[in-house]
Amino acid sequence: MLGICMRYVKDYHVACDLMHDGFITVYSKIGDFRSEGSFEGWMRRIFVNTALGYLRKANVLNGSVPVDGLVQLDNHDVTVFERMEAAELRRCIDRLPDGYRVVLNLFAIEGYSHKEIAEMLGINEGTSRSQYARAKIYLQKMLQKAEMM
Incomplete structure (x- = not known):
């Protein structure tokens, strides 16, 4: 636990x-x-x-950290995830801003729907979807930088 x-x-x-x-x-x-x-x-x-x-x-869930140049990365960038160790991916997720990390955990790991997440966090469903999308992009950018090093 x-x-x-x-x-x-x-x-x-x-x-x-x-x-x-x-x-x-x-x-x-x-x-x-x-x-x-x-x-x-x-x-x-x-x-x-x-x-x-x-x-x-x-009160950490109300703020949102802007991600400069939100751009969906190509599918070939997904291979970064496939080559990572679980511990490495966990460290990257831990570095996400709180709101992004919470929604990512609830949706991708715990399996809650955006509607359930919205109810749990007191936000609207669109905000949950947006935070999740931004979390993925933010995470992809971190992973892309890590791969270049």
Whole structure:
């Protein structure tokens, strides 16, 4: 569960605090688990919601970092992803601005729809889509620079 928390916050100590808070929520709400899905999935959602609650309180999701020259890269640039180690890709994702990173995690990793993300973050669906698209472009630019080095 620490890994889930680390995907949403960059600071290890904050992630540990969120993990602690998540486990407290799990133990206090264990009676609410109805065995309709997997226990791990139910827990995962609690930890994601705990991290999102922290980010909302810290007000990091409202800002957006402009990406100069937003240009969709060609499909041949996708091969950069294929050649990367998972840890390398994780480091690049960690360097994304908070709003981009959160939406990318929720959509691409956790599997939420843009509608669900919008409801969770208190934004409109178009903003979620835009943040995701910008996150991909920002990530592609970082990877392109890393490949040139």
